[in-house]
Amino acid sequence: MTNTSGFDETLNAAQKLLADRLAVIETHKRNTLAEDEARTALVERERETAQSWAAALAAGWSAAEMRQIGFKEPAVRAPGRPRKAGSTRTSSSRQRREEGTTTAGVPSQTSTSAGSESAERSQV
Template structure:
């Protein structure tokens, strides 16, 4: 057997071994794609459930009633504007108005000339 024939035989064996490994990589790539697609679908389903849950609450259903009927509370919030800090501030008794800044409080004394007693 010549050197070229030996090299060709080794390459053929290597390609045969590699072909089996590449097939598994192709299969893994397909599984990875399916996993990502399923995760995206699950995220969309969770967002939809949260939106419908919020709609049910707006329609007058309480969380306790929905749970009593067998529904599980969504693990994510409904998309959209979050419930504001305003409600949280009201429930804790915090004032919704801010205290004036130092500059704002200085405005009352600005542009006033001090009065001095007349010189004798």
């Protein structure tokens, strides 16, 4: 018969070490889930606060009056119509200058130092 008491003791010690490590993981998982829930609740509350701030302004309260009675302007803006997007196109005259052409598509005549030197030589 083989001596299994040493084997069993080793397994029991390993299982205890794993149980301690798993307990830490379980605690960490509970904490991360609670943090995610709190973050979601905060985002929802910020949105509701922004909406109630906008409703107060729409009801005739000014931002200065709201601050005067102790409210802080919300960090998050209430959802609504998006702002007008800025133009992403360059103006056509600017684009033509960058391309070096005029409105007729003819290359623009810009004075260069080489061109002015040849003009000076022809006058001499």
